[in-house]
Amino acid sequence: MTNLDLFIVDAFTDTPFGGNPAGVVLLDSPRDDAWMQSVAAELRHSETAFVGPADGEGVRPLRWFTPVAEVDLCGHATLATAHALGVDSVFQTRSGRLTCSIRDGGWIEMDFPADPAELVEPSPDILDGVGDASVVAVGRGVSDVLVQVSSADEVRALQPDLAALARVPVRGVIVTAAADGSPDIVSRCFYPNVGVPEDPVTGSAHCTLASWWAPRLGQAELYAEQASPRGGSLRITLRNDRVTLAGQAVTVVHGTLTG
Structure with a gap:
């Protein structure tokens, strides 16, 4: 032993x-x-x-x-x-x-x-999974699906249908929105398929988030908040096909x- x-x-x-x-x-x-x-x-x-x-x-x-x-x-x-x-x-x-x-x-x-997400149509399970949140766009990365909603407030208030999200055939689902001021972006991450209903702070998801938001916000460096009940923050920088977390x-x- x-x-x-x-x-x-x-x-x-x-x-x-x-x-x-x-x-x-x-x-x-x-x-x-x-x-x-x-x-x-x-x-x-x-x-x-x-x-x-x-x-x-x-x-x-x-x-x-x-x-x-x-x-x-x-x-x-x-x-x-x-x-x-x-x-x-x-x-x-x-x-x-x-x-x-x-x-x-x-x-x-x-x-x-980096894990850039390609635009895809939202499936019924994704729409059901994010409930009343207003879906702006959906992207598919290597590991996760990213769901952009209309506001940071929607991200924070989200009450997901985890059973619906578990039917999405990916590792997990990232729900995100831009924020005004600091932080630059807000997200929450759900991984019921691997035994983690909501992950408190997910570093790997920010490889997708950086690739998604840097071109949309016109800045390579972003301050990110993951708004789970425990919560956490990180600085992310997109550099071509790499992300610094x-x-x-x-x-x-x-x-x-x-x-």
């Missing part, structure tokens, strides 16, 4: 018990998928990250699991992992190589692939995982 370092980190916040909590497990050797899935189910965070030792080039393997499935990309758990490690890091993942850089003030910058994080638990 091996004892492993375990962290619970609140990501995209500078305040404990805000933002999006993630588990981070520092592996000393490879573990099988079933074991990692069991740990993620035990911790019950929207994602738990499993990071291995660095190779000769300083690159660490990184994987993410929800309580019920492995996912291809997770921003907040990557931020949490970089925060737990406390150093600039390069990770090899199912979405390619990701770089995290520690900046002043506890900010961490992550270099992620910058956020802060707070460790709330550091302990030992026995298993």
Whole structure:
């Protein structure tokens, strides 16, 4: 039986018990998928990250699991992992190589692939899922569907039909609108298909949000708010086919995982 370092980190916040909590497990050797899935189910965070030792080039393997499935990309758990490690890091993942850089003030910058969404017609399940919100446009990214509605107030007041959203054949549904002043954009993200009804703050969704809003608002750098009950914020910058996501994080638990 091996004892492993375990962290619970609140990501995209500078305040404990805000933002999006993630588990981070520092592996000393490879573990099988079933074991990692069991740990993620035990911790019950929207994602738990499993990071291995660095190779000769300083690159660490990184994987993410929800309580019920492995996912291809997770921003907040990557931020949490970089925060737990406390150093600039390069990770090899199912979405390619990701770089995290520690900046002043506890900010961490992550270099992620952009995920532009192509305009599609809204399906009945999408329309039912967002209820009374006024749909302006719908886009389909690699992982998620983005639904633009008419106002930030509609995003904040949204009472989604999660059963309808679960019928949309994607990882999740992002509901978003432009905001006046600060923040520049507001969003909420729903992932019932992977066991996460509403994600508190979703880094990977902002790869789609940056690609959607930067050309529409005429600015590459955006201040974004995810208006879940816990809430969180991040700075996003679109650079051609890459997105820089910058956020802060707070460790709330550091302990030992026995298993």
